[in-house]
Structure formats: structure tokens, C-alpha cells
Amino acid sequence: MAAFEEMNVRGVKFTMSDLAKRLNVSKTSLYEHFSSKSELVQNILITVIQDIQEQEEAIYNNSELTFAEKIPTLLKVAPTVFGPINNYRLQDDLQLYYPKEFRIVEKFKEERQERFLFLIVQGIENNAIRPINTKVLRQLIVSTTNDLFSYHFLSASNMTAPDALAAMSDIIVNGLLPRKA
Numbered sequence: 001m002a003a004f005e006e007m008n009v010r011g012v013k014f015t016m017s018d019l020a021k022r023l024n025v026s027k028t029s030l031y032e033h034f035s036s037k038s039e040l041v042q043n044i045l046i047t048v049i050q051d052i053q054e055q056e057e058a059i060y061n062n063s064e065l066t067f068a069e070k071i072p073t074l075l076k077v078a079p080t081v082f083g084p085i086n087n088y089r090l091q092d093d094l095q096l097y098y099p100k101e102f103r104i105v106e107k108f109k110e111e112r113q114e115r116f117l118f119l120i121v122q123g124i125e126n127n128a129i130r131p132i133n134t135k136v137l138r139q140l141i142v143s144t145t146n147d148l149f150s151y152h153f154l155s156a157s158n159m160t161a162p163d164a165l166a167a168m169s170d171i172i173v174n175g176l177l178p179r180k181a
Helices: 002-013 016-023 027-033 037-060 067-075 090-097 099-125 134-148 151-157 161-174
Strands: none
Touching (some): 016 037, 037 067
């Protein structure tokens, strides 16, 4: 938890000394648990990924949710294991300073998108949603989520990532036309 707090405050630029000080332990003690800062960062990311996977698995396997309820619920999934991520530069810093770990996150995002699009295709085949161009939907979601997590956008809009995800989900699922009475 303390390592996540350091990442939330300083991004990946925190030092093991910063973390040791926060935990009130020696740096040597930290290195007894993690061979490197890279391993620590990777461990945090894997924990967040597992959190998201568990949330999504519960949604996919929930037979009480209709197809129409699963789509917006899946689009709103955000990490909960450590609380809200307030350091929106984290993704940029990961890409720059920890490319191996960044690739883990990117691979995970691609897998999430594939599974989500598979659900959409199933919905089309079952006539639960109208036929759409899934390639365009994929690009729309990729582009939108990349921009939604931009720290420039979130801070300028005074929004949290979950707020932005909820708004995106509403627009994608309900469209722009007024609701019918």
C-alpha cells in the first residue's frame, strides 16, 4: 500500500529510499522483498490488473445482468484495490522509465478490448444490439480511454478517471439522441 501511495504522489519517480522512509524501515529491508524497484513496480501493476480482471470476471459471469447492463458496467470498471489513482502522469512515466512494465499494461488493455468486443459481437449475433462496425467501436474506445486518462484532460475538466469512464459509457451505450419518454 505504501508503494502505491508513493507512486500516486511521485509517479514512478519515487525512490526506494522514499518508500523505506514512508514505511519506517531500511532500504535493505525493502530489497529483501523486492530485488529491484522494477520488480516492485511490476508487482503493483499486476495487483491492479488482477483487481480489474476480478471485477470484469464477476460482470461477465453474472447471469442476473442483462446484456445491455453488462456493457456500461464493463466500461466503468476501474481499479479499486488501492483506491483512486490521482497521479495521471503515471502512464506516461511508465512508458518512459519502465517500458517492460508498460508493455504488460498495454497487453492487458488489448486483452480487455478483445474480450469486450467479443461480447459486442455476441450481442450483435443474438440481436441484443444493432449491427455496428466493431473496428470503429474498438478505435473509439481506444482513443477515448487514452484521452480520458490524460492528466491534462482530467485536471482541466476537474474529473476523476471513474467519472470520465461513466460519462464515456453513457455516451457509447445511450448515444446522443434524447431518451424516449
